[in-house]
Structure formats: C-alpha cells, structure tokens
Amino acid sequence: MNPVPLYDQLPVYLVAAAFLLAVGIYGLLRRRTLIGMLISGELIFAGASLNLMAFNRFAVRDQAVGQVFVLFLLGLAAAEIAIALSIIVAVYRNYRSVGTRELAELQG
Amino acid sequence: MSAFPATSLIVTAIFLLCLATMAAGALIAVLSTRLIRSVCGLALCCLGLAGLYYFLHSPFLALMEILIYVGAVCVTIAFAVMLAGPNEPADAEKPGARLVWGGLALAAAAGIFWGLTRLGARAQWPAPEALPESGSLEAIGVSLLTTYALAFELISLVLLVAILGALAIARPGRRGA
Numbered sequence: 001m002n003p004v005p006l007y008d009q010l011p012v013y014l015v016a017a018a019f020l021l022a023v024g025i026y027g028l029l030r031r032r033t034l035i036g037m038l039i040s041g042e043l044i045f046a047g048a049s050l051n052l053m054a055f056n057r058f059a060v061r062d063q064a065v066g067q068v069f070v071l072f073l074l075g076l077a078a079a080e081i082a083i084a085l086s087i088i089v090a091v092y093r094n095y096r097s098v099g100t101r102e103l104a105e106l107q108g
Numbered sequence: 109m110s111a112f113p114a115t116s117l118i119v120t121a122i123f124l125l126c127l128a129t130m131a132a133g134a135l136i137a138v139l140s141t142r143l144i145r146s147v148c149g150l151a152l153c154c155l156g157l158a159g160l161y162y163f164l165h166s167p168f169l170a171l172m173e174i175l176i177y178v179g180a181v182c183v184t185i186a187f188a189v190m191l192a193g194p195n196e197p198a199d200a201e202k203p204g205a206r207l208v209w210g211g212l213a214l215a216a217a218a219g220i221f222w223g224l225t226r227l228g229a230r231a232q233w234p235a236p237e238a239l240p241e242s243g244s245l246e247a248i249g250v251s252l253l254t255t256y257a258l259a260f261e262l263i264s265l266v267l268l269v270a271i272l273g274a275l276a277i278a279r280p281g282r283r284g285a
Contacts, residue, residue: 088188
C-alpha cells in the first residue's frame with residue numbers, strides 16, 4: 001500500500017484548485033448572464049482558497065496564518081457578492097435583462 | 109496507526125467522494141443553462157470544498173465555508189435569480205461561431221489547468237515541520253485578536269461599507285418606494 005495516503009499529498013490539492021480555476025475561467029468566458037459570470041467568479045475564489053489552505057497545511061510552519069487568510073478571503077467574497085448582486089438587480093431594473101449581450105449602451 | 113485495517117481505505121474513499129462532489133458541483137455550476145441549477149451546483153461544490161478543508165486539518169474553516177457559502181452566498185444568489193430572471197438567454201450565435209468560441213474557451217481553460225497541474229506536480233515545495241497546536245481554533249482566535257487585529261477590523265469596515273453600498277445601489281429604482 002502507498003505509504004503516504006492520497007489526502008496527505010500536496011499535488012492532489014493543487015490539481016483540484018487548478019481544476020476549479022480552469023472551470024471558473026471557462027464559465028467566465030462562456031456564460032451569457034451576469035449572474036452566471038458571478039458564479040464562475042466564485043468558483044475561482046474557491047480555487048484560490050483551496051490553494052492557500054493546501055500550502056498552509058504542507059509548506060508553512062505556523063498553521064494559523066493560512067486559515068486566517070482564507071477567513072478574510074471568505075469575508076471579502078461575501079462583501080463582493082453583496083455589491084455585485086445589488087448592481088445586477090439595478091441593471092435588471094434598467095434593461096429588463098441581465099444578458100451580457102443586451103448591455104451595449106456604450107457600444108459605438 | 110489504527111486498529112481496524114480498512115480505516116485508511118475508507119478515509120481515502122471519503123476523500124475521493126469530497127473531490128468528486130467538488131468537481132461535479134463546479135461542472136454543474138458552469139454548464140447548466142438554468143441559473144438556479146448553477147446556484148445549486150455552486151452549493152454542492154462548496155460542500156465538497158468544505159470536506160477538503162476538513163482533510164487539510166481545519167474543521168473550523170470547513171464549517172465557515174458551509175455557513176458562509178452555502179448558507180449566505182448561495183441563498184443571496186438565489187434571491188437575485190428570483191429578482192432578475194431565471195434562464196440564460198436563448199443562444200443568438202450561429203452554430204459555427206458557437207463551436208469556435210466554445211472551443212477557444214475550452215482550450216484556454218484546459219491550457220491553464222494543464223500548466224498549473226504540471227507546475228504543481230513538478231515543483232519541489234519546502235516541507236517544514238508544522239508547529240504543534242499552531243492550527244487549533246484557539247491559535248486562530250489569538251492571532252485574529254493580536255497579529256491580525258487591524259485587518260480584522262478593516263474587514264468589518266469593508267462589510268459595513270458593502271452593505272450600505274448594496275442598499276444605496278439597489279434601493280432607488282424600486283417602484284412605489
């Protein structure tokens with residue numbers, strides 16, 4: 001049997017975080033509504049937090065640092081969500097749509 | 109070392125389940141056409157992520173992830189979906205253009221994934237011995253109120269400003285208000 005179990009290896013977590021980042025970027029490029037893009041952005045946030053936590057667990061002496069950092073990241077993500085959703089609701093009131101294709105007022 | 113011989117196997121299976129939950133949730137969040145399904149996918153993804161945090165020796169953050177993401181963020185997005193319309197708009201692109209742009213986006217995502225995976229698998233990371241008990245909930249609380257006290261207060265300020273800003277942006281357009 002493998003002496004180091006799968007859940008104690010740093011590369012496994014790094015690959016998972018890279019997967020979240022890649023899926024989030026694909027969503028950002030392909031989504032056609034603001035809310036869908038926001039959800040993809042949240043996936044990227046999640047990948048970043050997982051990366052920080054993995055390095056905190058395997059490559060840092062003081063194990064509290066990364067956890068505090070990820071906690072701050074959660075708070076910032078919550079604030080960002082609140083602002084972004086209120087902007088989306090305001091946009092919907094003005095345009096009756098949150099599709100990114102319709103929001104073309106500044107286009108020449 | 110544990111008494112029961114299959115313990116390691118079971119723990120690995122639970123870990124793989126968490127990974128699969130996270131991956132499936134992320135894919136649902138990105139690929140489904142109904143927005144409420146992608147919100148549910150995001151919640152599923154965060155549940156799997158909380159499991160991974162538990163495996164990274166941080167049950168506190170696992171709980172916070174569930175509390176904040178599944179409990180607050182996903183519910184807020186669900187409200188926004190209810191207010192602003194449930195579906196992706198119908199596809200206006202021609203099938204050929206759709207294939208090209210979808211392929212380009214997929215290629216970009218796959219390139220990033222491949223590059224990061226290669227980097228993560230090849231690089232030699234330092235592996236110092238962790239300080240005992242430095243990751244406990246008590247240690248986190250102490251460092252929040254000593255080393256990171258200023259950042260902690262600033263975060264509370266940022267949240268307050270975010271709430272006020274959200275109210276200021278979303279409030280004026282209400283009809284009848």
